[in-house]
Every structure is written in C-alpha cells, then in structure tokens.
Amino acid sequence: MQLLLVDDETSVVDTLADTIPWHQLGVTVVHKAYSGFEAIEILENAAVNIVITDIRMPGMSGLELIQTIRSKWKKTKCMLLSGYAEFSYAQKAIELNTLEYLIKPISDEELIEKLRKVITEVRREWEEVASYQKAMQAFRENLPLLREKMLLNVLSGKSRDWGRNFEHAGLLNINFKPELRFAVLLIRLEQRFNRFDDFDCSLMEYSVRNIAEELLSEHFSLWFCKDHYDYLVFLVGYNEQAIDGSAFAAEQKRLEKLSVQLQENVQFYLKGDISVVISRTGCFPEDAYLLYQDALLAIRNRIGNDSGMFLSLTGEPDSIVALKKLYEPPLLIHLLEAGRWEASFEKLAAIFEELDHSWQESQEHLQEVFFALSATFVYIAHRNGKRLMDLIGLHYGKLEEKRPFRTHAQLREWALNVIDEIKKQADDEKRDMHDLVVDEVKAFILQHLSEDVSLQTIADHVHLHPVYVSKIFKLITGENVSEYLYQLRMEKAAHLLKHTNDKIYEITFQLGYNNPPYFIKVFKKHYGLTPQEYRDGSG
Template sequence: MYQLLIVDDQPDLVEDLAHNLPWSSIGIDTVYQAQSGQEALEIMNATPIDILLTDIHMPGLSGLDLIEQIRSTWKNVKCILLSGYNDFEYAKRALQHQATDYLLKPIEDEELLQAVKKAVTELDERWSEVTSYQSTLASLKDNLPILRNHLLLSLLQGQSFSPEGLKEKLDMLDLSLVPNAPYCMMLLRMEDYFYEQSERDSSLLQYAVCNIAEELFAEEYDLWHVKDEHDYFVFIIMGKNGSQLEQNALSSQVEQKAAQLQHYVKLYLKGTVSLVLTKQAAFPQKMREAYELSLISFRQRIGSDRGFLLCLTEEAQPGEANSLSQLYNPPLLIHLLEAGQWEAIETKLDLAFDELEQNWGESHEHILETYFMIVSSLSFSIHKNKLWMSDIMGHEFNQLLSGPNFHTIAQLRTWTMDILQTYKSHLSSKVQHSRLSTVQKVQEYAASHLEEASLQTIASHVFLNPSYLSKIYKLETGEGISDYLSRLKMETAAHMLRTTADKIYEIAAKVGYLKTSYFIKVFKERYGITPQEFRDS
C-alpha cells in the first residue's frame, strides 16, 4: 500500500479529497494533507511519500516549483498536477518535470481516482522491475566481491548454515567450493617492507600478493580469500571441484605451494610474508577453530619473526584450556539485547549453557567467563536505554557488588533467566507507558487546538514522525488520528449547537472548517441531519 500527499491552499478541498474518496480501493493506505508547498516539503522530509497530488497555483511555492524541488531529492515520487487553467506552458513545464498527469479543475472523483490509480500501477511496475530476478542478478554481480568477503568472514566467526543453505549461497556467489570436501586454511601476514609503503602502494602490493597466490594455486586448487580485522589474509584452499584426496595429501601439497608463494613474493615484490597452514578438514567444519588456532600460533609461535612458514599438525592436548564458542558466535548477546530479540537471546543462552555443561562443567573459570560476558552485555543494554541496573535488578544488584557467587552452571542459568525476564518486563512497561503518554498528549493538544489541529501539527507538537505517530495511536486506541479529529470536531460542534447561541459559521470556524458549506456537508454525513436541523431538534 502506498502513501499519498494532497497539497492545495484550499483546506476544505484538501480535507474533502482526503476523507471522502475510497483511496484504499486503489492501493492508497495513508493520505497526508498540506496547505502550501513549504508544508508539503516538511512532510516529505518527515515521512516517505509515494504519490503527490498538488495544485499549481499556490502562494509562495507553486505546484510546479514544488515538483521541481521534489525531483531533485525524491526521484521515484509520482506527481499529479491540478490546475484551473488550460495553459500550454503549464502543461509543458509539467512534462519537463515528469509529472504523471495534468488534470483540469473542476475534476470528477472518478477521473482523479483513475489518475492516482495510474500512478500506483506505474510504481508497482517500477518496483517490480527493480526487484526482478534479472535486476537482482545484475546487482549481485556488481557486489560479488563484497558478498563473498562477507560470507567468508561470517564462517570464520562461527556462523553456521545448513548444508543446503551453504550450497545455495556458494552457487549464488559463483564459488566452486563444495560442502564436505577437504580444505586447508592458510593465514598470511604481510611484513615490514609492505607497511613502510604509502597507503596507495601498500594496497597495490596486497593485491599483487593475492594475485601471485591465485597464479600458483589456480591450476590445481580453488581459492577463496578475505582480509580480516587483524590485516591478515585468510585463504580457503580446496582441490578443484572438491576433489577427494588421500588423508593429509592436500596439506602436504599446499605446504609446497605456500613455500613457493613466499619465494616469489620476496623475489618479485621485495618483501616477506609469514604463513600458517592448518590441517586438512571437511569444509566448512572447524573453520572458526582453525582460524583462531592460526591467530594464536602467529602470536605465540611466530611472534615478531619474519618469513616463517608454520604447519599446524597437532590437536589441542587433553587438559588444555580452550575458549567457549557459542557465547561468541554471531550474533553476539550484546547485539541481540540492543535489538530486543528476546527469543533469539533465549536460544543463544541455551546453546551457551549447554556447551558449558557438556565441555566445562567442572571449570569454575569458564562459569566466570560466561557470567562476566552476560553482565557486561546487560549493563551496556540497560545503560543505553537510559536505565539503572539497580532499578532493574532490585536486591539482585547486591550480587554484582559482592562479586559472583555461583558454584554451578544451573545457578548461573537460573539467575540469568530471571534477570532477563525482569529486564524484558521493565522495557515492555516503559514502552507501554510512553505510548499511553503520547496518546494523552495527542488528545490534550487536539482538545485545546481544535481549530488548527491536524496530523502534521500534532506530530510537530509531540516531536514524532507523523507516520510513526499514526501507527502507535491506532495501536493503542484502535482509531486513526484523522478519524479521531473528525469525530472530536463533530462531537464538539454538536455540543456547541446544543449549548450556545453561536452562529453555524462561527461554530464551523471554531472546530477548524473554513468553509461553512463543507462543515454542513460533513456534519450531515455523520448525524444524518444538518447543523440547523440538529439545533432545532
């Protein structure tokens, strides 16, 4: 459904068009109103508009000037012009600014609906084209390197995919790697000479190093590489078409190629690189573990030395400490809390506690690690929401001040889930209170400023986007703001007709209708009789 903005310096005409035509039947969800070109631009800046219906002759910014400004910023908005003059120059300028239609006043309702329906159809066709398969493929091709990098970084960070989902992504990105085929990982660090160059020359040298690697491996292997956050290059190496090799055959052959890579980089680029190679594994298994082990090996076994080639052949020994994985797999707990994804938070913590119980049930250190990770994520989220942990946690906050006192994983799990439930309830209550407060402000403003009250003036008063304000008001009251204003105006007018001696035109003005004839029409539609008949009865 689309959003329509009607602009005319005759408020009664705008309100008549906005409320008395069946817009929803032609695909219009919301109708906004403006009484000048400047007000129209303010609405355009505050909320997305799809179709503009504007009069040409308005004081200040004319309709033609308005669509000229709109074209410079919102190229996809469909513009329909209304004019009381059959003037060729107006029509010519309308065409120059790509107006969808040029209609002469007075205009029949059906003709206007057809013009807007035509604009809706054109929008449908345009966005259908933009999201079409061929357009998507073209966009995908343009962004292929970025998307490939993003997928590989996701795998290195531990994100998991179903075999079918991964195969689909690899095919979509035109990658030849085959799930479950053997692969090796190679971590490459460019060293001193390369980073002594200018930024431009350094980028060119990095590109050259990756080209040499591609040249050396391309005949027998498929390569997929990305630069990580530590400025290492990570290469995934697999036999052509996922060819099945003898156990560890891939590792030994890749080691020879890696030594050649170091040689040619030094020979032709005058610099050194250090490399860490992992054991052969089935793609994409153990990618995160292999990547983290390679990073640790660089730090602990190569360090600041230059030109090293290290092949990792040993497994982690029993009894050695290791890090938790589920707790640090994306998306992180801190990001899920920030987004308020409570079901995903519960799922992630269940996985983290399950891993803790299965692998580190006797390790108090890992319980502490989990505890501190949860508390730091919670404190960040609570403070970002402008709240105090002591208010959320109550007496449980003392637990933080005195330090963790958990002896079992079950105790930590129960404590965590209780705190999260309390936090979730507090946020829900805060949202509800905020919305009810907004509804109260809307109604107070409308009651005391009925003459000029509109969606735009109310939204400005409560400092909210008109579209967002409409949604939360209807969500809380079951009634749209425009419907509420119309009802309030009619009820106020009826009360004044019963209790005052004001003239009909005076009452019309007091409830926001500049034209008495339009007020009488709307009143009769609501009560079935005219204001005078209502007063007489």
C-alpha cells in the same frame, strides 16, 4: 503508501483529506501542504509516494514543484489538479512526466479511479525493483562480498550444516564440497603496509590477494575473505585425488613451497613483509572454525610482533579452547541492546547447548559464561541509566555469592530470569513512552482544535517523525490521528450547535475550518444532516 495534497486553497486540501476513503485505497498517511515550499519541507522529511498538486499557487507553482520533485525524488508520482484546461499547462505536465492532469471540479469517484491507476503504477514499479532480474543483477555485482560473508560464517562455525548451504555455494562459484580436505592460510600484512592510509592499504591487500591466487589457484581450490582482525584468509582445498599417503604429503609440501614464494613475491614487488600461517589439515566444513582459531592462536603466541615469519602447523591442536557461541556475532550484549528478545533467548540457548555438549564437567567454562553474562547485564543496566540491582531485583543476589552456580541448569535458569526481567521493564517503559506520546498528541489537538492542526505540526510539537507519530497513535488508540481530530471536531460541532447560539460560520472557525461550505459538507456526511437541520432538530 503516503500521499501529499498541495493547494493554496485550504478548503480544497481539507475536503480531499477528510472525504476520500484513503485507507481503502491503501494510503496510510495523508500529508497536507498549502504552498509549494511547505510541500518541499514535507517531502524532505517523509517518504511520499504520490503528490496531488494545484498548478497556480503563489511563490512556487505546481509545475515548479513537480520539476523539483522530478530532480530530487524520482520515484514520487505526481498528479496535477487544476481549474485551468489550457493546452500549455497540459503540454508542460506531459514534459514533466506527470501521470494525471485533472480539471476542477472533479467528483470523488473520478479522483478515486485516477488514484487507483497511479497507486497501481507505484506498486508495479516497486515490484519491478524487487523482481528476480534486478535481484540477480545485484547478486552478480555483489558476488565477491557475498562470498566473503559466507566464508566468515563458516569460520565462525555458523555453517556446519553445509548440505543446506551447498546450493547457495554453487551460485557463488564456491567449489568446496562436504568432507573436502583443506587448510587455512592466514596472511598478516606488516611494517610498511601498516603506514598506508585505508585506501592505499586496500590496494595493497588486493595486490597480495592477486599474487596468492596467481600462485595457488592452478593447484588448489581457493576461497578468500578478510576477517575481523584485518588478516587475509584463504581456505585452501586440496586435490580430491590426493587422498592420503605420498600424494597428499606432496600436496602439503607444494602448498608450503608456494606460500614461501608468496612471501618472496610480496617482498620483491610490493616492498613489504607478510607473515604466513598454514593450519593443520581438516575436513570441510566441520573443522573450519577450529583450524581458523588454531591459526589465529599461532599468530598471537608464536609470531607475536615479529615480521616476515612463516609457520606450517602440524600435530594435534590444543585440547582446551574458548567457547565459540559465547563470542561469535551477534553477541548477546548487542541483541539485548537492540531489544531483540527472541534472538536473545535463542543466543542463550545456543551458548548453553555448546556448554552442555562440549564442557559438561568444566567448572572453568561455567565460570567463563557466568562472568560474560554478568558483564553483559551490568552494561545493559548502565546503558539504560540504572543500577543492575534496581533492574533485576532479587536476581542480583547471585552476583554477590562466592560460588553462585554449580551446574549449567542453575546458571541457565538465572540468566533466563534476568533477561525476562530486563524485557519486562523495557516493555513497560516502551508502553509508558507510547502512552505519553499519545497523551501529548491528544492534549495538543484539544488545545489547538480551532487551528489548522496537521500531522506535521503535531509531530513537530512532540519532536518525533510524522510517520512514527501516526503509527504509535494507531497502535495505542486503534484509530488514525486524522480520524481522531475529525471525530473531536464533529463532537464539538454537535455540542456548539445544541448548547450555543453561535452562527454556523462562527462555529466553522472555532473548529479550525476556514470554509463554511466545506464544514457544512463534512458535517452532513458525518451526521446525515446539515448543521442547521441538526440544530433545528435538537431544539
């Protein structure tokens, strides 16, 4: 929860920022602005939930500020804090949907009570956004996209345990049960279609899909997606009654006949060619990945650059296939690049589980994994501006051997050690970077203690977002930036009172406070004594 205080009287803003127990209210970041324009700048750069603003300010009034907030940040809640109890102000505040209209002076207790109500309202609204009804409405609106995403997972082999996904499939209106016999229908748009821009091409794809569904849906269960190669893919489920024999053969013939008709209709109505491949028959979902890969291979090897072709595959698929886990998303290279270490180790485990299970005796597949991992590690090193030799140290020696690994276990151990080394160096660099940021923040605060040091000013100095600076500082030091600044000011105040003859108002300005009564108030709250009482006691 982030809050913004706005008032042209700096003492009002500073007092509220330092004396209200914000963290107890659930407010993690308190921004300060001394004009409406400064407030707008903060709102542009931070996700502010609540704004407390004065009404009468030079340049932009509080009411004008709220009007801007209403138009640009509709979920930000506004509270007016004013020394004027005029009806016209209150009336305008109501028109702008301001939640609270508070009259100065106001006690801390009354302000906290009003804030609790506004914070409750903010949380209630966000809970409503995340409510079941909203989720279901969004679910229905995104149903086609969700159906496609689930099919892409099936085709990549991620949803073999269909029992766990069956309930979700029902919500998505997907009528594919375990063990259903099916084929993959692959459609490639060609020639004329390839000359269209993205928008027109999408319209053509939609038209081809509609023609296919019109022809096939009466006789088969259908499930559609567009794959990563821009092919249109249908899973075609056969009639459950046609289990085998002549009935099933008739179903296959029907599918072939309707697919040829699909080609003809596209040519006639859309004036373009498509190639169609019907895969071999398999059982859902375990055969989905292999049948899809088989159809892709047929497009590459048997159709190639020809157009308007039709293939119906029969017989057994090739016995040698590429490793699946190695190439299915998310790729190991992307997980390492994003610093997702736990997911990286899980991905590596999945790769070797497949290698152990399906290719125990295949040296070629062992080499395939080794080459892929090596390329990944080299990319990660270069991406971080390092040589791989420097990044992984002694583990680099294996890359220079003619035949570095003879067993899966040896390669697995080497890969785990390399990822551990990459993670260790990344963690060290991140820790060093965090420490550097905190050191810069502390140095800046010390150098500018006599000035009005805000979180935004500090963030601008280190060229980072204020929220990020706040989180990093809290992570490393255990305290907030504002708490650290406050503590430094109180310590310096105590030192100046003990060891100098500077007047109270002079010390006030040396500490970056603009208002001596405000300084006296926060000093007494911290030490239990006024500055003069503290000085007298020290003497």
